[in-house]
Amino acid sequence: MTDPGSGAPAVSGGITLAQATAVADGTLAAGASKGFAPLTVVVVDTGAHLVVAKRADGAGWLRVQVAEAKAAGALAMGWPAREHQARAQRLPQFFAALTVLAGGRFLPVAGGVPIRDAAGHLLGAVGVSGDTSERDEEAAVAGIEAAGLVPWLEG
Amino acid sequence: MTDPGSGAPAVSGGITLAQATAVADGTLAAGASKGFAPLTVVVVDTGAHLVVAKRADGAGWLRVQVAEAKAAGALAMGWPAREHQARAQRLPQFFAALTVLAGGRFLPVAGGVPIRDAAGHLLGAVGVSGDTSERDEEAAVAGIEAAGLVPWLEG
């Protein structure tokens, strides 16, 4: 059985729970301070598996799945966040098919942002849902930076 | 769109994000202080929809789904936690079918506990996975109590 006392976890997917919690809390705090609608935030590891999720009071029941699909989708193709969105606008049918193919874990709109450390290593991604997709992305970026990490937005 | 400035959320499923966060953090703290294996905790509202999830470093990729299935399953039939487990042992085939019927969001083993407030109102449920199911339940109960809420275990 996994030894909980060991310093090195048996399974590692990049981002730690402490880092993911800081990203999620930073995202919700940014949304609250900017007066955005209630946000839902999901942070996933490099394998697109959920590490932390928080759904604000007043957010609808589907918001976690939306935020998770943004986060998982942000890692699906190996692109930075804005490349993702630009391609989806040029190739809408292809991207609609990808959502089916991914079993719904793929939503190529703003609000899903890959997370890197200062050295450029990929740690995971954050997905945000609740306000306009531009505001969702603004909150996601603020959350990543509040945790001392780096959003992967372009090239 | 939801008015973020209003005091009353547009959608209410019982437990608040603040309460659910307290339950989740209390569960993980209890597991760490008792030396349990790395735990994953999911708190759902009365509609069995995720409000908070946290997966400890070193926990495998399926743990969030396991914890969520314990939490959602704990509310599926309207029974307290231990009634659930007792019935599953008497009627294993029926409960195996329920897991299929629920699309996997039903796991009738210890570690899923309905949450009530002091007045007895149902607020949601917590599901825990990572150590033995008995220890998972112990951490769940500790988390609920750390948040000033009441686990619905029997009758």
Added chain:
Amino acid sequence: MTDPGSGAPAVSGGITLAQATAVADGTLAAGASKGFAPLTVVVVDTGAHLVVAKRADGAGWLRVQVAEAKAAGALAMGWPAREHQARAQRLPQFFAALTVLAGGRFLPVAGGVPIRDAAGHLLGAVGVSGDTSERDEEAAVAGIEAAGLVPWLEG
């Protein structure tokens, strides 16, 4: 767009394609030299996503899914391979439910083995299907060792 000329990949899930290919080829070579039935081998990264798959001539159409479910399942709970199997024998109903919960990507029988490097870091897992589950595991272990890596079998 991803820069193919950069030394550091944009997305990393532990095992490299070169390592995964060595594990897969070593597994099939071990099976052939031992006179096993035609094997199918799948190597996944730490996120349980496929990196390499090879299905031998004569293997049925479902073998890739079986091998992938063994590999992904080997990482699902954070346990070494034999702990996994031992628990499944003690708790058959719980583990049957986990297969449903995982959408089929979970098969707790011998033949799925987590892969670590010499320093103990998890890199991914290999799953093998085609002969008895004991022989499948034997080939999996031979493949991991042929690649200079370490099978995580116990504690």
Added chain:
Amino acid sequence: MTDPGSGAPAVSGGITLAQATAVADGTLAAGASKGFAPLTVVVVDTGAHLVVAKRADGAGWLRVQVAEAKAAGALAMGWPAREHQARAQRLPQFFAALTVLAGGRFLPVAGGVPIRDAAGHLLGAVGVSGDTSERDEEAAVAGIEAAGLVPWLEG
């Protein structure tokens, strides 16, 4: 059980593992020599079942499914590769429905190419994902030809 010593495999779907491996390796080598983004390649037999898959370092987690959907889709209707794409452009709603109908295993964009032998017999198909769909197809064709086989592109 299958007799591993017999020369004739119990199950035949056209392409052999040796041929499929040559196609996959040829595809990745072509992509690397041309400076394409990291590619993922899947080779399927005439039953559209996976024989070989390889995902390059740095490719996102969904790439295997995308490449497999291109390969499986290339065989779905009995058309050569470019007929497929041309029809999808004329009938986008019909092809969107086909993707749903196929459970996602159908993606009618360039990069999925049926494979034939020199005598014109269908052996399977290859699907490639990672760069633009035109470059994906270019690498697929190069991989098929590197294996001494024939891409079925037109008529």
